[in-house]
Structures are given as structure tokens and as C-alpha cells.
Amino acid sequence: MRRAAAILLALLLAAHAPMLLNDGLFMDDWIVLKAGPAYAVDIDFLLHGAGHPIFFSYDTFANWTGAPVVVMVSLALAGIVFGAISLALTATRLDLLDRAEAVGFALIVWTYPGYQLWAGKANSVYVLSFGLLFSGTWLLTLTYHARGMRRVLLRLACALAFLLGFALNSTMVLFAFVMLGLFVAIWRRGEATHGLIRRTWLAGWRCVCGYPELIVLPLVYWGALNILFKRAGVYAQYYNAHFPTPDELLKGWQTFFVTGCRDVVSRALQSAGEAPMLFIAAALLVGTALVLLRAEMKAAAQRYNGLLPFALAVILFLVLSLPYMIAGIPPSSTHFYESRHLLMFGLPSALVLLGVKRGAERWVAPGAAFAIVFGSGVVLSIGLLWSDYAFMQARTLKQQALAYHLANQPQPAATVFALEDGFVDYPSRHVAFGLAEVTGTLRLVWGNQPFLGFALRAERPTFLQEMQVARTASNSAFSHVDPTGPQATISLQPGPGAAPNLALTRKYYACRLLARCDILQLLDQLAQVSVKVGRIAGILPLDETKPTR
Numbered sequence: 441m442r443r444a445a446a447i448l449l450a451l452l453l454a455a456h457a458p459m460l461l462n463d464g465l466f467m468d469d470w471i472v473l474k475a476g477p478a479y480a481v482d483i484d485f486l487l488h489g490a491g492h493p494i495f496f497s498y499d500t501f502a503n504w505t506g507a508p509v510v511v512m513v514s515l516a517l518a519g520i521v522f523g524a525i526s527l528a529l530t531a532t533r534l535d536l537l538d539r540a541e542a543v544g545f546a547l548i549v550w551t552y553p554g555y556q557l558w559a560g561k562a563n564s565v566y567v568l569s570f571g572l573l574f575s576g577t578w579l580l581t582l583t584y585h586a587r588g589m590r591r592v593l594l595r596l597a598c599a600l601a602f603l604l605g606f607a608l609n610s611t612m613v614l615f616a617f618v619m620l621g622l623f624v625a626i627w628r629r630g631e632a633t634h635g636l637i638r639r640t641w642l643a644g645w646r647c648v649c650g651y652p653e654l655i656v657l658p659l660v661y662w663g664a665l666n667i668l669f670k671r672a673g674v675y676a677q678y679y680n681a682h683f684p685t686p687d688e689l690l691k692g693w694q695t696f697f698v699t700g701c702r703d704v705v706s707r708a709l710q711s712a713g714e715a716p717m718l719f720i721a722a723a724l725l726v727g728t729a730l731v732l733l734r735a736e737m738k739a740a741a742q743r744y745n746g747l748l749p750f751a752l753a754v755i756l757f758l759v760l761s762l763p764y765m766i767a768g769i770p771p772s773s774t775h776f777y778e779s780r781h782l783l784m785f786g787l788p789s790a791l792v793l794l795g796v797k798r799g800a801e802r803w804v805a806p807g808a809a810f811a812i813v814f815g816s817g818v819v820l821s822i823g824l825l826w827s828d829y830a831f832m833q834a835r836t837l838k839q840q841a842l843a844y845h846l847a848n849q850p851q852p853a854a855t856v857f858a859l860e861d862g863f864v865d866y867p868s869r870h871v872a873f874g875l876a877e878v879t880g881t882l883r884l885v886w887g888n889q890p891f892l893g894f895a896l897r898a899e900r901p902t903f904l905q906e907m908q909v910a911r912t913a914s915n916s917a918f919s920h921v922d923p924t925g926p927q928a929t930i931s932l933q934p935g936p937g938a939a940p941n942l943a944l945t946r947k948y949y950a951c952r953l954l955a956r957c958d959i960l961q962l963l964d965q966l967a968q969v970s971v972k973v974g975r976i977a978g979i980l981p982l983d984e985t986k987p988t989r
Contacts, residue, residue, distance in 0.1 A: 523571025
């Protein structure tokens with residue numbers, strides 16, 4: 441297994457290597473992480489508004505170190521590496537997958553490009569939480585046959601891993617599957633002479649009595665959240681928890697299928713046509729790994745063939761999407777940030793490929809079936825993943841170019857800024873900068889003043905009124921902004937050095953790794969920035985008059 445684990449680790453590091461070079465902040469990262477030494481953040485709302493105590497702990501530690509980007513990237517990589525290795529080890533120890541299947545399965549799960557926010561910093565806690573779930577499962581597997589003090593220590597580590605994994609609340613769904621697996625293991629050890637009903641009851645009783653800390657763990661966590669860290673204000677409204685109607689369920693599952701499955705395949709095929717070199721490089725990487733994995737490929741045990749992987753894929757898909765439908769927060773494939781609800785959907789994708797691979801073994805050799813099914817799947821996954829990393833890196837560079845130009849201009853007499861983003865019209869994928877990103881850039885450049893910045897095309901005409909309500913809400917993350925100040929419009933237009941995302945990212949890598957150019961010069965040529973003070977066109981003025989009695 442060491443050889444297979446080493447191959448898995450090498451492929452994961454190669455697939456996620458662009459994460460190490462992306463030091464940019466995205467969306468809500470600007471609210472919770474210190475973008476610079478003099479950049480002030482107040483993340484108390486995570487405790488008393490959003491109800492995220494584990495998030496608060498990670499973000500506080502990251503800011504305390506003075507290098508929050510390094511810390512959060514390290515957490516994401518730790519989640520990827522430990523999660524993938526733990527998944528592979530657990531599957532092979534339980535004889536669910538052979539070593540080659542375990543490597544392919546883990547790769548699909550941990551390079552899943554439907555989740556486009558791999559380079560996000562604050563959301564790296566999601567990635568770590570997902571990884572901790574598999575680490576906890578591996579520790580539970582070791583605990584099952586351990587004795588003495590080793591068993592005690594393993595159980596404590598297992599409970600802690602699961603608890604920290606609950607930072608991504610929807611991992612509780614997978615935790616329930618882990619507990620079901622524990623129940624099945626205990627049931628299989630029971631006496632067959634007891635009969636089905638008594639054997640099932642005894643297995644359940646032994647599961648509860650033998651692992652009480654795991655039974656009460658989600659209850660304790662949810663109890664603590666709802667008593668000590670109850671969501672309040674706008675966050676209570678955002679998570680509009682309700683059990684969806686049958687029509688809502690069907691529409692919700694359709695949305696998840698479109699964004700998490702269909703759009704992923706279509707984006708991969710489109711990207712392969714637009715940037716074939718990425719997929720050729722991925723094919724060479726995966727091909728080398730397949731040669732090294734030849735000795736690990738064998739026919740699957742007959743008892744695990746059939747439709748079981750497909751059935752599990754359907755069940756997992758339906759169940760994993762249910763928490764988000766209950767909360768009323770569907771995903772989207774058009775905005776990278778709205779893909780954050782798809783992190784765990786690499787699991788049903790991997791199960792489908794596993795079922796196809798085992799079905800293909802009826803006609804071709806196991807090695808050929810693995811190479812065709814998992815090989816092609818991993819190539820498409822890594823190729824699209826690299827394409828998304830290039831998009832995220834290019835987006836970081838555009839925002840850094842904005843900050844660079846603003847820092848080299850005199851500060852205008854305004855505190856409310858609308859951004860006219862010309863890169864929206866540029867013939868390469870771009871997503872308009874969010875409120876937190878524009879506001880954070882202004883505060884980074886000109887100091888901790890009550891700036892409010894937003895992308896003009898992305899907001900409604902009543903944006904200022906909405907922000908006035910949001911900033912005055914209890915435990916708001918936007919209490920530091922002021923929509924009542926003087927206004928100005930920032931024009932961000934592509935400069936002479938602008939280029940499509942992949943070409944721009946390659947140039948940045950050449951500057952940073954090979955010292956072929958100066959990064960500041962790259963930023964200077966990338967964009968043209970100007971500021972015009974005056975009322976923002978298309979945005980209704982904020983009425984500051986108070987009603988008279």
C-alpha cells in the first residue's frame with residue numbers, strides 16, 4: 441500500500457500545485473482574514489451571528505500568525521492529503537476496493553472540479569473538515585480492533601477528528617453513513633443463531649453502548665450551536681431552514697444534478713477544446729501513474745460487483761444535497777463562489793466510475809478497465825481543475841492590478857465607490873468582483889476607513905438602501921462600511937498587457953518562478969484604472985432624512 445499511497449500523494453500534489461502560488465483573497469476571505477499588517481478585521485460576527493465557532497478559531501489563529509494565507513493554504517492541503525490517504529487506507533483495509541481502485545477513487549473525490557473554490561482561503565476550513573471526516577473514519581477502523589490504552593487514545597483522536605469535521609455541517613450526513621458502517625460491522629460479528637430481529641437489536645445496542653461518544657457527538661455539537669452560538673440577524677434569515685415540498689425536492693435535485701454533474705462534464709469538454717495542452721499534460725501525468733500502478737490492478741471480488749456502486753451513488757447524491765435544500769441555498773456553476781456547496785459531490789462521481797469500471801471487467805482485463813474508466817475520468821478532472829486554477833489566478837491578478845494602480849493615485853474625496861469592471865466584457869472567463877473584494881481592496885490601499893465598494897453591474901439600483909439595512913443589523917459583518925458618504929466611480933479596463941486567463945497565468949508563473957519579468961510591471965500593464973468623483977450613475981441615492989413626529 442505504500443507504493444499506491446506514494447503515487448496518490450504525488451498526483452494530488454501535482455493536481456493542486458497551483459494552490460501554492462495563489463496568494464489572493466476571494467469574496468468573504470476579505471471579511472475574516474487580514475489582507476495586510478495594518479488591515480483590521482472584526483470576526484466576532486462568526487461567533488454571535490453566523491454561528492461558526494470552529495471557523496472563528498481557525499481564522500483567529502491564522503490572523504494571529506501574521507501569515508493567514510499561508511496558514512489557510514496549509515489547512516486546505518492538509519485536508520486534501522490526509523483525507524485522500526485516509527479514504528484509500530480505509531477502503532483497502534475493509535476490502536472494499538483494491539489498491540488501484542482506492543487510488544483512482546480518492547483522486548476523483550479530491551480533484552473534483554465541480555467545487556471551483558479550491559483556491560479560496562477562508563473556505564479551506566471546508567476542505568479540512570471534509571478531510572477530517574475520512575481521517576476520523578480511518579481512526580475508527582483502527583479503533584475497532586485495538587485494545588488497552590491504544591484503543592482509548594484512538595477513540596479520543598477519532599471523536600476529535602469528527603467534531604472538527606462538523607465545521608462543514610453537511611459532513612454530518614456522511615458521519616451518519618460511517619455510523620451505519622459501524623453498525624453493519626458489529627451486526628456481522630453477531631451470532632447467526634440469534635435470528636434477524638434479535639441480532640439487529642443486539643448490534644444496535646452494542647453500537648450505542650460501545651461507542652457512546654460517537655452517538656452523542658452530533659447532538660452535543662448541534663446543542664452547543666443552538667444554545668451558545670445561535671444564528672442571529674441576517675444569518676438566521678439566510679439559513680431559512682424548512683423541509684422542502686416534493687416539488688422543491690425535485691427542482692433542487694435537478695439543480696444539483698445540472699451544476700454538480702452535467703455542467704462539470706460540459707465544462708471539461710469545452711476546456712479541453714480551448715486549452716488542450718492542460719489535458720495533454722494531465723494525460724501524461726496520469727499515464728505515468730497508470731504504468732506505476734500496474735502491479736496493483738486486479739479483478740474486483742465478485743461480491744462487490746453489480747449495481748451496488750450505482751445505488752450508493754444515487755443515495756449519496758440525494759442525501760448530500762438535502763441539507764442545502766433544507767437551508768434553501770442551491771449551488772451554481774456560473775459563479776465559482778456558489779459552487780462551495782458541491783465539495784462532497786466527488787463521492788457519487790467516484791462511485792459511478794467504480795460501477796462502470798467493474799462492469800467493464802466483464803469484457804476487458806482489470807488493468808484495461810481501470811485505465812479506460814478511471815484514467816480518463818482523472819484526466820478530465822485534473823485538466824478542468826487546472827483550468828479553474830488558471831481562472832482563479834487570473835482573477836487574483838486583476839484585483840491586484842486594481843490595488844496597484846489605486847495605491848499609485850491620490851486618494852479621492854469619497855468613501856462610496858462603484859467599480860466599472862471592463863474585464864466583464866473581455867473575451868475570457870471573468871466573474872465580477874464582490875462587495876467584500878472591492879471594499880477590502882480599498883481598505884488595503886487607503887487604510888481602515890468606512891469605505892464601501894461594489895461592482896456596478898452586479899448590484900441593483902437600491903443597493904445603498906440594502907447596505908444601510910445590512911450594516912445596522914445585529915452582529916452584521918458589514919458594520920465597518922458607510923453607504924452615506926461622498927461617491928466616486930472607478931474604471932477598471934484591460935490594459936496593453938491583458939491576456940486570456942491561461943496565458944496571463946502562464947506569464948505570472950514565468951515571472952514568479954523563472955524571474956523572466958517583474959510582477960509589478962505585469963500588474964501595471966494588465967489594467968488601466970481611473971477614478972471619477974461624483975454621483976454614481978444608475979444607483980439610487982440613499983435617503984438620509986428622518987421622519988418627523
